[in-house]
Amino acid sequence: MKFRQTNTTAVAAAKASISTATAYRIEKDLKLPSQKKVPRQRRRPDPLAEIFDAEIVPLLRAAPGIRSIAIFDEMIRRHPELGAGIRRTIERRVRAWRAVHGEEQEVIFRQVHVPGRMGLSDFTDMAAAGVTIAGQPLDHRLYHFRLAYSGFEHGHVVLGGESFVALAEGLQNALWSLGGAPREHRSDSLSAAFRNLDKDAREDLTRRYDELCGHYGMIPSRNNRGICA
Structure with a gap:
């Protein structure tokens, strides 16, 4: 144990996250694991060998x-x-x-989120909520920003449809409220904002989105339909 070079056995054990008894045993046994005898084999016959x-x-x-x-x-x-x-x-x-x-087990690839690495943006159509003002339905959406690791959330009311302007306004308000920016920002590919736009307009919108993320030092990424983030 390297900690033993400058500390007592008990202190070195605490720093190495092992018990004091283990530390004393290691200190007394000067052999390396490779120098020790092969682990003992079965001492008695296998009771299930025949059945x-x-x-x-x-x-x-x-x-x-x-x-x-x-x-x-x-x-x-x-x-x-x-x-x-x-x-x-x-x-x-x-x-x-x-x-x-045995039967095939469900395979799970767990996502590991790192602090400050990813923020996500999305829009939610609020028509089903039935919000009205003076008896008239309010045509609006919610812009939603969330940090993947900490769960920090920010909501922003968007009057009208989904657009790059709505994304930019909601994202900037979220980052100002957060007081910083994640390393990567992921959106839903701006599918609604791209609708009915020609190729040049779509390319311009993509460029503006990339520049917005670059302004805050974020790497832009987009969800692909059918592929998990």
């Missing part, structure tokens, strides 16, 4: 949802000489078998 593939696996295939305790009870009924001590062995072996041969 796991022949009896337990068929049960698992026939009833994928069967519980380990039910398999244990059945094995004890068939082979009472095995004894209650095999329960943990069965549970461990069944868990390992299911990890390899």
Whole structure:
């Protein structure tokens, strides 16, 4: 332990986030892990060697949802000489078998957000809210800004439709309220703002969006339909 060079064993253990007992054991054992003996092998015969593939696996295939305790009870009924001590062995072996041969599990790729890295903007049509003024429906949307890591949020009422001007105003108000800017800003590709625009107008709108993000030192990015952020 490098901390041991300048600290007592107890202090060095605390800095290394290990127990004092472990620190003393390491200090007394001067051998490297590679110099130690090979870990001991099994001391007794495998109690499931004769029955796991022949009896337990068929049960698992026939009833994928069967519980380990039910398999244990059945094995004890068939082979009472095995004894209650095999329960943990069965549970461990069944868990390992299911990890390899069981039903497919849902695969989750968790997103890891870094502080200050990403902010997101979007618009929400508020027609379903039924907001009225003097009895007349209010045609409006909400601009919504959020930081992915901290959850900081800012809302801005937009009278009318979705546009670059609405995005720019809402985004600047959000950043001023935040007192800073994230490293990356992600929008919904300005799909509504692009609608009914010719190629030159769309390119100009893209350029203005990129320049707006560049002004605040943010990297512009856009959501792609069907692809998670």
